[in-house]
Amino acid sequence: MSTPDDPADRTDADGETTADPGGTPAADPVSSSAEKYDGRKIVTGEAKYTADYRTQFPDLAHGTIVRSEIPHGEVTDIDTSEAEAIEGVYAVLTPWSAEVPETLYSSSGQSYPEPSPWDMRVLRRHVRFVGDPIAAVAAADRETADRAARALTVEYDERAAVFDTETATDPDAPRLFEDDEVENSQTGADYSRNVESAFGGEIGDVDAAFERDDVDRLELELETPYQSHCVPEPHATIAYTDEDGRRTFITATQVPNHTRRQLAHLFDIPIRDVRVKKPRVGAGFGTKQEMVIEPITFALHLASGRPVKLELSRQEEFSAVRSRHPMSLRVRGAVTDEGEIAALDLHTRSNSGAYGTHGMTVASNVGTKAMPLYPNVPNLRFTGEVVHTNLPMGAAMRGYGAPQGHFAVETLVDEIARHVGADPLEFRRRHAVREGDLDEASAILKDGTRFVRRIRSCGVRECLERGAEAIGWESIDQPTASHLHRGVGVALCAQGSGVAGKELGAAKLFMNEDGSFSLHVGGVDTGTGNDTMFTQVAAAVLGCSPDDIVVTAADTDVAPFDYGSYASSTTYISGTAVKHAAEDAKDRLRYWGSKLLEEPESVLETGDGRVYSEQTGESVTLEEIGYEAAYGHDEREQIMGHGHHSTDESPPPFGAQFVDVTVDERTGEYEINELVFAADCGVVINPALAEGQVEGGEHMSLEYATSGTLEFTDDGVPKTVGFREYGMPRTTDHPPMETILVETHEPTGPFGAKSIGELPTNGVPPALSNAVRDAVGVRLTELPITAEAVLEALDRT
Amino acid sequence: MTDIHIDCSINGQKRSFDAPRSALLLDVLREHGYTGAKRGCDTGACGFCTVQVDGEPVTSCVTPLAAVDGTTVETIEGLGSQDDLHPIQAAFVEHSALQCGFCIPGMIMRSKALLETNPEPTEAEVREALADNLCRCTGYKKIVEAVLDAGERMRSSPAVTDGGSEVAGERGAGGPCGRGRSCRHSPGERE
Ligand code: FES
Ligand code: FES
Numbered sequence: 001m002s003t004p005d006d007p008a009d010r011t012d013a014d015g016e017t018t019a020d021p022g023g024t025p026a027a028d029p030v031s032s033s034a035e036k037y038d039g040r041k042i043v044t045g046e047a048k049y050t051a052d053y054r055t056q057f058p059d060l061a062h063g064t065i066v067r068s069e070i071p072h073g074e075v076t077d078i079d080t081s082e083a084e085a086i087e088g089v090y091a092v093l094t095p096w097s098a099e100v101p102e103t104l105y106s107s108s109g110q111s112y113p114e115p116s117p118w119d120m121r122v123l124r125r126h127v128r129f130v131g132d133p134i135a136a137v138a139a140a141d142r143e144t145a146d147r148a149a150r151a152l153t154v155e156y157d158e159r160a161a162v163f164d165t166e167t168a169t170d171p172d173a174p175r176l177f178e179d180d181e182v183e184n185s186q187t188g189a190d191y192s193r194n195v196e197s198a199f200g201g202e203i204g205d206v207d208a209a210f211e212r213d214d215v216d217r218l219e220l221e222l223e224t225p226y227q228s229h230c231v232p233e234p235h236a237t238i239a240y241t242d243e244d245g246r247r248t249f250i251t252a253t254q255v256p257n258h259t260r261r262q263l264a265h266l267f268d269i270p271i272r273d274v275r276v277k278k279p280r281v282g283a284g285f286g287t288k289q290e291m292v293i294e295p296i297t298f299a300l301h302l303a304s305g306r307p308v309k310l311e312l313s314r315q316e317e318f319s320a321v322r323s324r325h326p327m328s329l330r331v332r333g334a335v336t337d338e339g340e341i342a343a344l345d346l347h348t349r350s351n352s353g354a355y356g357t358h359g360m361t362v363a364s365n366v367g368t369k370a371m372p373l374y375p376n377v378p379n380l381r382f383t384g385e386v387v388h389t390n391l392p393m394g395a396a397m398r399g400y401g402a403p404q405g406h407f408a409v410e411t412l413v414d415e416i417a418r419h420v421g422a423d424p425l426e427f428r429r430r431h432a433v434r435e436g437d438l439d440e441a442s443a444i445l446k447d448g449t450r451f452v453r454r455i456r457s458c459g460v461r462e463c464l465e466r467g468a469e470a471i472g473w474e475s476i477d478q479p480t481a482s483h484l485h486r487g488v489g490v491a492l493c494a495q496g497s498g499v500a501g502k503e504l505g506a507a508k509l510f511m512n513e514d515g516s517f518s519l520h521v522g523g524v525d526t527g528t529g530n531d532t533m534f535t536q537v538a539a540a541v542l543g544c545s546p547d548d549i550v551v552t553a554a555d556t557d558v559a560p561f562d563y564g565s566y567a568s569s570t571t572y573i574s575g576t577a578v579k580h581a582a583e584d585a586k587d588r589l590r591y592w593g594s595k596l597l598e599e600p601e602s603v604l605e606t607g608d609g610r611v612y613s614e615q616t617g618e619s620v621t622l623e624e625i626g627y628e629a630a631y632g633h634d635e636r637e638q639i640m641g642h643g644h645h646s647t648d649e650s651p652p653p654f655g656a657q658f659v660d661v662t663v664d665e666r667t668g669e670y671e672i673n674e675l676v677f678a679a680d681c682g683v684v685i686n687p688a689l690a691e692g693q694v695e696g697g698e699h700m701s702l703e704y705a706t707s708g709t710l711e712f713t714d715d716g717v718p719k720t721v722g723f724r725e726y727g728m729p730r731t732t733d734h735p736p737m738e739t740i741l742v743e744t745h746e747p748t749g750p751f752g753a754k755s756i757g758e759l760p761t762n763g764v765p766p767a768l769s770n771a772v773r774d775a776v777g778v779r780l781t782e783l784p785i786t787a788e789a790v791l792e793a794l795d796r797t
Numbered sequence: 798m799t800d801i802h803i804d805c806s807i808n809g810q811k812r813s814f815d816a817p818r819s820a821l822l823l824d825v826l827r828e829h830g831y832t833g834a835k836r837g838c839d840t841g842a843c844g845f846c847t848v849q850v851d852g853e854p855v856t857s858c859v860t861p862l863a864a865v866d867g868t869t870v871e872t873i874e875g876l877g878s879q880d881d882l883h884p885i886q887a888a889f890v891e892h893s894a895l896q897c898g899f900c901i902p903g904m905i906m907r908s909k910a911l912l913e914t915n916p917e918p919t920e921a922e923v924r925e926a927l928a929d930n931l932c933r934c935t936g937y938k939k940i941v942e943a944v945l946d947a948g949e950r951m952r953s954s955p956a957v958t959d960g961g962s963e964v965a966g967e968r969g970a971g972g973p974c975g976r977g978r979s980c981r982h983s984p985g986e987r988e
Binding site (some may be wrong): 007028033035036038039040041043044045046047048049052054055142229230231233234278281282283285311313314408526527528688689691692694695696697698699702722723724728730731732734737773 | 810827831832833834835836837839840842843845873874876878879882887889891892894895897898900902903905916923924925927928930932933935937938939940941976
């Protein structure tokens with residue numbers, strides 16, 4: 001068979017298309033560290049992020065947001081006359097402007113209807129924190145927009161404010177939401193006490209277990225701070241109407257489809273008239289799992305009649321957008337004389353700040369991610385309360401409540417181990433989750449058994465073993481100086497792979513004549529490498545090289561539906577959708593192979609860019625099939641595949657975080673000598689990218705444990721407004737890190753894979769606290785762990 | 798507002814700008830299509846906007862345009878192309894030393910300035926040189942490995958230190974970064 005001309009083939013240069021016919025397929029593309037799909041355009045500066053599209057819009061207007069300067073009150077008037085008189089100002093919007101919808105909505109990029117309360121408006125008269133958006137300007141350039149913003153005169157009617165969850169729940173505390181200011185379907189809401197939601201679940205009988213004579217009771221109270229996403233690319237959106245009248249958004253988002261739906265609802269336009277396009281995104285980590293600035297950008301576009309670009313400043317990112325929820329936690333354990341954990345009882349009180357986006361769902365994950373580490377504890381209770389204050393709102397952030405939960409559970413388990421005289425490593429080896437266990441804890445807040453899950457893959461013991469060896473658990477040398485003490489700590493980690501029962505991913509794939517495939521997929525790559533993973537998954541099924549897959553992703557006009565990139569869902573959910581699409585197309589490849597080879601489909605396989613016969617070894621190249629299917633004499637077909645995926649499954653990836661620390665007992669200062677993370681994410685798709693997820697997750701976890709927090713004045717005015725005030729670790733702050741990938745096979749995952757994105761954000765706080773405990777015998781329960789706190793704890797002993 | 802007139806060279810091309818006295822280099826670069834330099838903070842605190850001025854790494858967001866009059870400016874756009882990467886770029890790609898990529902142009906320009914003055918840095922020196930360039934995605938590990946490897950590449954093909962470039966993957970089989978990594982254009986691929 002021959003092709004009519006000599007089409008270019010991207011793989012020719014590598015000699016990859018001349019694999020021996022019928023031979024075994026070359027190394028599985030799934031497990032190779034294929035070059036990152038967008039790597040070359042990133043290193044050449046050609047990768048385009050939202051703000052880089054400015055050059056396509058000669059009449060682009062630049063937007064800016066005016067924010068509340070008071071923590072709580074009513075905006076009674078905004079005088080715009082001076083601003084409007086400035087040359088080059090195209091639009092000034094206030095809460096009273098016609099273009100600004102009054103509808104209540106939730107900004108959270110979640111399934112519909114969003115579980116989070118609908119409690120915000122695009123521009124706000126009732127302001128609830130310093131930073132609430134109250135007005136917006138579009139102008140010829142940034143400088144003019146900022147000048148106009150400063151020219152607004154805002155009048156407030158100030159109200160009393162509240163900045164801590166304790167005071168906020170007092171019946172006399174200032175109330176943030178009146179009944180007509182919020183629609184909320186969550187359990188336990190009581191806005192008269194500023195409680196956005198309250199929830200709880202129990203397995204067994206916890207109180208009875210704690211009252212038993214043969215148990216000892218241990219308890220810890222813990223505090224966790226705000227953490228900033230420090231998202232590299234500040235939120236950015238360009239909104240315009242194209243020549244077909246389509247409302248188009250180029251926007252830095254993790255959730256194009258949710259954002260499209262929310263924009264359509266908010267502005268009362270049909271979903272079909274809205275197009276959301278995700279370009280390269282300078283990461284999300286949860287802060288872009290939200291419709292944050294798209295509505296304001298669009299309202300400015302409507303008012304100015306021009307394409308509008310809105311880019312947030314770093315100060316806004318730190319103080320006005322989204323952060324990790326601060327929490328106060330209490331965890332109790334009952335341990336029997338035999339050293340068995342008879343009961344665990346975990347309570348969290350989350351500070352959701354001024355709005356409830358992801359408030360309850362994040363708090364729910366505090367227990368449902370960490371507690372499944374010990375599924376054989378017979379009595380479990382998990383309760384929580386989510387409280388409003390006049391501070392910036394918490395929201396989704398990588399880990400999504402799990403880092404707070406792990407800090408509580410994994411420090412308590414360490415105390416329990418020490419209490420019963422066991423080595424903390426050995427204790428975990430004995431009690432932690434195993435393959436085959438039935439995990440009810442992840443469904444503790446749900447009614448019924450639908451979400452109780454069987455653990456089908458679990459590498460916890462290998463993670464412990466290999467991590468312990470790498471950190472040198474058995475053989476820590478003490479420093480010679482007597483004031484220095486070295487210790488090691490470990491913490492187990494778990495997460496999920498998508499939100500069980502609340503995900504949908506879809507993909508379509510069509511073949512080109514040259515044997516390549518165009519893949520249109522809703523899955524959203526925010527920098528982690530999903531597009532690369534998609535090419536590997538598709539290639540592994542189709543028997544071609546990842547280079548033969550051309551990806552167009554996350555453009556709602558082109559790609560099919562996807563819930564978006566959050567909850568560690570992309571490989572597991574969107575990756576499986578791609579796999580299904582590829583399998584669908586593969587059936588057609590077999591059909592055409594059978595036609596050309598004159599052998600039955602049942603003996604045909606794909607590999608090395610061919611369809612080959614397992615029986616005779618005869619083969620035909622994908623390119624030959626591509627031409628034949630498009631231009632064949634008697635029959636023609638566009639070879640295509642469709643796939644989607646949704647499931648109640650969400651298998652947990654597991655990990656073990658190790659920390660080696662040296663503490664100076666004179667000053668409380670400590671130095672982390674090494675971090676080791678051993679991860680079980682099932683079969684590893686692209687080891688280099690998986691390692692990158694672990695190393696980046698550990699970076700955030702290190703920050704959470706040691707240096708990251710937001711500070712405010714007593715009046716709720718943010719003090720942390722830039723990188724200089726915030727403790728994001730730099731190259732020189734990072735201890736050596738070792739990553740170990742422990743492979744298991746998850747039968748429900750694509751090629752056996754589970755998730756990896758969030759898992760490594762959970763471990764450093766508990767492992768560091770445990771290591772300090774090991775080194776100097778004190779328990780640190782407040783993050784970030786400071787030298788002063790260590791010294792104070794030492795002084796108490 | 799009084800405009801100033803500036804002559805400089807950007808990536809070897811003569812450029813002149815008339816701009817307000819308050820104009821900043823990053824804004825002018827981005828306005829004129831050099832969008833590889835990224836805006837991350839506007840306060841000189843993240844390094845995403847790093848370019849070289851007369852060989853020195855500067856954060857262009859806090860560099861007045863006036864300060865580059867008569868200088869030579871180098872941006873990421875002046876390095877290699879996708880088919881013909883500069884060795885530092887090739888090392889970043891092959892070490893998977895990038896995720897979202899927003900910090901990467903600045904990271905590469907800073908690394909280039911380092912390797913031009915210190916062709917054989919230790920790991921500590923690399924970490925020191927990159928301490929003002931933040932990265933939120935990678936934990937820096939692969940970035941530091943890439944820069945160390947880039948130094949080696951530049952030393953072993955001296956032409957590139959004179960501004961030439963290296964085709965990625967010409968470094969022989971077995972994985973260009975020595976770790977068996979496969980790479981789209983490397984002979985060690987899919988072995
Ligand atoms: S944008 Fe210039 S240093 Fe951050
Ligand atoms: S790769 Fe995302 S900030 Fe460095």
